[in-house]
Amino acid sequence: MPYHIQELSATESVAVFRALASESRARIIELLAERDMNINELSTALGLAQPSITKHIQILEEAGLVESDYLAGPQGTQKRCRRVHDRLLIEMAGRPYRPDCVSEIEVPVGMYTQIEAVPTCGLANRERFIGHLDNPVSFFLPERATAELIWSAGGFVEYVFTNSLPLEASVVGVDLAMEICSEAPGYNNDYPSDITVWLNGFEIGTWSSPGDFGGTRGRLNPNWWHDNLNQFGLLKVWQVNNHGTSIDGMIISPVKIDDLGIRPWQTIRVRIGVKPESPNQGGFTLFGKGFGNYEQDLVLRLHYV
Incomplete structure (x- = not known):
């Protein structure tokens, strides 16, 4: 769910x-x-x-x-x-303004439009690994569209969401939800990574993942997925509105919704990655519906009037 x-x-x-x-x-x-x-x-x-x-x-x-x-x-x-x-x-200061109208778009983690993968890296679907582990070329195989788990020790991955709201709609907020963590060989619960998100080319904020989590099996992982590999991530929600950008309700950036240029019947570009200058170079792992603990892919919610 x-x-x-x-x-x-x-x-x-x-x-x-x-x-x-x-x-x-x-x-x-x-x-x-x-x-x-x-x-x-x-x-x-x-x-x-x-x-x-x-x-x-x-x-x-x-x-x-x-x-x-x-x-x-x-x-x-x-x-x-x-x-x-x-x-x-x-x-605590009262309910923030939220319009009644919400449009939700979900994109599988394997349906990226650009990727810069850095070993250790790989991708998998419910049945098997896709291509060869630690080979960035595997990320361009046609089978990558079925991937429900991707990981990379650095670089970035980018997705395109289609905004098909009515032409008269005005977007006043956007939420981006994903299950995510760091990427270490095998797993390492103490392996920090500074993971940044960009929307339409604007850097909206960075979250420091504490580790690449294992030791307890992810609720959705297929039987063939080994116990000595990473098992689950944390559900994180980036939110942008008229007040700024927050992660899980905590303001982290002054970027506001009007800065992003989100318009009906235009695409929305979402990039997730680790900047080369970030102190914690721990990579990233993205979990789709078939892995981890949360049965969802990348979810973008548009709040509009």
Whole structure:
């Protein structure tokens, strides 16, 4: 499922804080992050009576944190619960302005238009490695369009998103979400890399990845993917609006949406890479739908009026 972020003002978050002011309810949210569960499964996992679990679920539903469906089961109807949000952002100064209109565009990680790959590098789909490892020529094989994982010790990769909004639309914000980390031989959880993003040629901000993560298997990785390789990244969201550029809600750059020249029926160029002068030269790894922990490719959301 796509990664879902909910933004709340301080006043809107009161019910959420009340719902989470319970260790049992917080644990339910963690369990539902792994998979949907019914009341009996939650009762067994937490060692609580089913009536107690039912009451906790009701409170979480009222706060908008959990949704439930009644489905036919082997022993009658069962109530199956799922978590609604993956991340909550609380704006202490009040909710930032967000228009109601949002257009989302998703591009597979293998559908890049330009790439400068530096060994160690490679790409893979759900079935196999593509081409030869550590050979940049492999990135130009036709099969690269099926790639759901790419990695490079340096350089950059660039994508083109098509903006097909109505001609009268005015873009007032853009979000770019991706699962990403550094690139080390094998994996190295302490391997920093300064990863920069450009939109339409404008440098919008740099995030310092702490490492190339392994040791725990990525939730979506195919069975053939070796345990001694990197396993997952972190879900990072670059956001540009009228106030500047932020990563996960924290302002990092003065670049504003009007600087980017985003217009309807024009392409939007997204470049991800490591600048040669950056202190931490740890490369980058991009995870698509079939690898890592988040079932999504590169996602661009356009907020418009």
